[in-house]
Amino acid sequence: xxxxxxxxxxxSVQEGDSAVIKCTYSDSASNYFPWYKQELGKRPQLIxxxxxxxxxxxxxxxxxxxxxxxxxxxxxxxxxxxxxSAVYFCAASSGNTPLVFGKGTRLSVIA
Amino acid sequence: xxxxxxxxxxxxxKSGTSVKIECRSLDFQATTMFWYRQFPKQSLMLMATSNEGxxxxxxxxxxxxxFLINHASLTLSTxxxxxxxxxxxxxYICSATPMGGGAQYFGPGTRLTVL
Numbered sequence: 001x002x003x004x005x006x007x008x009x010x011x012s013v014q015e016g017d018s019a020v021i022k023c024t025y026s027d028s029a030s031n032y033f034p035w036y037k038q039e040l041g042k043r044p045q046l047i048x049x050x051x052x053x054x055x056x057x058x059x060x061x062x063x064x065x066x067x068x069x070x071x072x073x074x075x076x077x078x079x080x081x082x083x084x085s086a087v088y089f090c091a092a093s094s095g096n097t098p099l100v101f102g103k104g105t106r107l108s109v110i111a
Numbered sequence: 112x113x114x115x116x117x118x119x120x121x122x123x124x125k126s127g128t129s130v131k132i133e134c135r136s137l138d139f140q141a142t143t144m145f146w147y148r149q150f151p152k153q154s155l156m157l158m159a160t161s162n163e164g165x166x167x168x169x170x171x172x173x174x175x176x177x178f179l180i181n182h183a184s185l186t187l188s189t190x191x192x193x194x195x196x197x198x199x200x201x202x203y204i205c206s207a208t209p210m211g212g213g214a215q216y217f218g219p220g221t222r223l224t225v226l
Contacts, residue, residue, distance in 0.1 A: 034214055043220050
């Protein structure tokens, strides 16, 4: 089955700097890669997703890149703000199969 | 759009009792819903996939007789934790995918504490 690895597990950045979180996956059939943001005690919120027919997608300060050959995808947050502090999860799936999540990255943005 | 509700948000029960958690897709129909468990500072672990009108598919290591899942309609799935014990204390979250596939949308979660 699918296996998703996520790095780093914790990340601290100064406000205004960029943050990058990387994930790798094992199943070449996976074609859907969402990113979720989870604040303490709350539900994961979908922040951006990408499908395998696209190499990059951007939404304001958030971007995701996908390299299907290497089986890795990354989340980029620019101009970080304190409210970006949360746990971020990457995930992968194919079609209607359940999402397989990475272990999460705890991002701290220091003002 | 794509709102998923979950009830109750928090429950405290005595060891040995059963607890039912409801998951509803409010503005879309979902043939498939998923149940996850999340322990503190850990990732979401899939427990089972709930399909409307058929038996749920459980992940390895999840006892189907302990975690009963019923997907009665295209907008409702329930998880019943039977004979709950303190080790079942966790954050239980459901998610649903709109018909036709795509993103999974999560409910707000249920924090279960078994005394």
